[in-house]
Amino acid sequence: xxxxxxxxxxxYALEVIKAHASRVPFLELKATFTDAVQGLEYLKTxxxxxxxxxxxxxxxxxxxxxxxxxxxxxxxxxTAYSDYAVKGxxxxxxxYLLKPFNLSRFLKACQKAQEWIDLxxxxxxxxxxxxxxxxxxxxxxxxxxxxxxTGNYVTFQLPTQKILxxxxxxxxxxxxxxxxxxxxxxxxxxxxxxxxxxxxxLHLGGFRVPISSSYLDxxxxxxx
Numbered sequence: 398x399x400x401x402x403x404x405x406x407x408x409y410a411l412e413v414i415k416a417h418a419s420r421v422p423f424l425e426l427k428a429t430f431t432d433a434v435q436g437l438e439y440l441k442t443x444x445x446x447x448x449x450x451x452x453x454x455x456x457x458x459x460x461x462x463x464x465x466x467x468x469x470x471x472x473x474x475x476t477a478y479s480d481y482a483v484k485g486x487x488x489x490x491x492x493y494l495l496k497p498f499n500l501s502r503f504l505k506a507c508q509k510a511q512e513w514i515d516l517x518x519x520x521x522x523x524x525x526x527x528x529x530x531x532x533x534x535x536x537x538x539x540x541x542x543x544x545x546x547t548g549n550y551v552t553f554q555l556p557t558q559k560i561l562x563x564x565x566x567x568x569x570x571x572x573x574x575x576x577x578x579x580x581x582x583x584x585x586x587x588x589x590x591x592x593x594x595x596x597x598x599l600h601l602g603g604f605r606v607p608i609s610s611s612y613l614d615x616x617x618x619x620x621x
Contacts, residue, residue, distance in 0.1 A: 399510055400444070403429045404436040404462070405451035405475060410496065414449055414475070417503040424507050433457045437465060445470065447510050449494075452476040463490070471513065473506050521574040527553060527562040534560050542601045544569050544577070544585040554604060578619045581609040594620055 401424060403414045411429040418426040427445060430436035433454050440448075448466060452459035452474050463472050477496040491513060492506040526533045536553050545552045546566035553560040566583065576588045586599055586606045593600035598607050599616075608616050 399424050399446050399507065399514065401426050401447040401449065402436060402439065402445050403449035403475075404431075404433055404454075404459070405429075405449075406431050406433070406454040407451070410451065410475065413497070414503075417500050420500055421504060421507050423511055433459070433462050437462060440466065440470075446514060447471045447473065447491075449473050449475055453478060471510050473510070522572075525572055527560060527564075529560060529562055536560060538574055538577075538587070539589075541577075541587055542590050542604055543587060543606050544573075546583045556602065578616060580612050580616050581607050582611075588620060591620060 401418070403411055403418075403426060405411050405414070408431055411431065415426060415429065418424050424447075427443070428436075428439060430439065433456060436448075437457075444467075446469075448463075448470055450459045450463060450472055453476055454462075459474060459476070463474075466472065471491045473492045473494060474490050475494045475496060475498070492509055494502060494506055522538065524535055524537045526535050536555070540555050542554045542556065544566065545554065546569075549563055549565065551562055551564050551566055551569050553562065566585065570577070570579065570585055573585065577585045578588050580586050580599060584606050586601060590601045591599050592602060594617075596608070596613070598605050
């Protein structure tokens with residue numbers, strides 16, 4: 398889901414963006430502003446991935462406001478003046494919507510934003526501290542082979558030790574990087590540690606993790 402806001406001094410233009418945004422399932426339009434300064438103030442406390450930004454506004458132009466945004470924020474300019482297009486792209490704008498734009502053109506711009514976001518490297522955690530009977534122990538994900546659930550406990554299997562913690566496998570899955578894959582209702586395996594894949598099990602060095610029939614297709618797809 399892409400988080401976004403829209404800034405345009407014309408209320409009607411914002412209504413058009415709202416209507417189009419409601420038709421895009423992967424876009425969340427969190428707020429709209431007719432005042433550019435208010436929009437900038439909002440962004441000081443709220444983080445969004447994308448800003449739909451009108452260029453020709455009073456007080457501060459969209460061009461000037463774009464230069465004040467966080468570097469990672471994507472900008473799609475919206476304007477009725479095609480003369481601004483070249484300058485807009487010089488500011489590394491993702492796209493340029495010339496008013497009046499229809500849903501199809503709006504969707505194309507949103508898809509471009511989604512593709513850009515998908516290409517960016519994900520900042521995933523490198524380790525986790527888990528509670529044990531003696532306190533908390535650090536688990537480095539690069540060394541973690543797999544997780545196995547038994548009742549209300551999860552075993553974190555490392556090459557030379559096991560760490561047992563009271564938690565569910567679903568809770569554990571939410572804390573792990575994306576390269577840990579569910580192979581069974583009771584197992585999560587580190588894709589980067591797989592040394593051999595068979596129809597019913599994965600080999601991770603000297604360890605084996607089962608693959609249940611309900612997860613087989615998903616596992617095969619993820620380890621291609």
